[in-house]
Amino acid sequence: MPTHVALLRGINLGPHKRVAMPALRTVVEGLGHTDVVTYIQSGNVVFTASGSAKDTALADDLEKAIADELGVTCRVVVLTSAELARTVADNPYPDEPDPKRLHAIFLTAPAGGAAQEHLAQVRDKLGEKIGRDEVQIVGRTVYLHTPDGFGRSELAKALSRPRGPAEGTARNWATVTKLLTMCEGS
Template identity: 55%
Template sequence: MPTHVALLRGINVGGAGKLPMAQLREVLESLGHADVATYIQSGNAVFTPDSSAPTADLARALEDAIEAAAGFRPPAVVLTATELEAVHADNPFPRVTEPKQLHAGFFPAPLGKTYAAQARDAQRLAHEQGSRDEVVVEGPVVYLHTPDGLGRSRLAELLGRIKADGTKPQGTFRNWVTVTKLLAMLDA
């Protein structure tokens, strides 16, 4: 049974970062990982690592291997099953019943007070402009509720511009449908 999930940023989006899921499975297997399975075409995989290496090391090795195999380096976040279960359990928007309106942003490290303050400022600005979107930052996870859809979300646009400590954090967002499906794949 898989014990970890890998989330890649910018895979197969808008004609850039082409990486067939069969190739992603091959890359993960070439690193010695087992129980590899992918979900949809946007860079989601579950696997059991070949060692007890920290997730940051697993992510870096995956980035290196994809760069060697495909010629580009997508940022990767690797989580244990326990970490993904905690993200699901800690959802600050339990009243949201439409899973496509809820998103989780996964980052390789806690985002800190500066990012959280900028996210709150972005939400305030979006609300002033008529948005109903909400954001909560919890360590390395950004929860985003977009009742009018992500594609029309002013808050999501503003969050994409945040540069905490002078650099833009390299994370990746998934809607709640994907989060739930990856959890099910880990439990299978």
């Protein structure tokens, strides 16, 4: 059963930072990992980690290998399958029926007080432009609920910029739950 998920930030969104999924699987396997499977073209890799390296070390190794072997520089967030399951269990918006209206932003490190402060500043700056959007931070996950659509969300735009005290990468809820299913082997 796969033990980890790697999430690459900002690849395959346009003509730059193109990464073919077969090449990405080869890079991950080249680091000694097994059961390597990718999901869609946005840089989602499910794998069984070799050894007992921490998530940050796995992410660092993947970032370096992707840069060295594929010529693409990108941030990588690595979660254990248990952390992904906890993210799904902790969802503060379980009643949202449309998985495209809920996103999880997985942070490279746990969100501390600085991240909460940054979020408060973003809310204050946007004021009424936030509309019905809601956001909550739980551990290393920012849950972004955009009932009027992610593409229309000023809050989503503000949180998508890699500024502030915590970096991360977002996935819609359909992708989050699919990755968990892949980890569970179903």
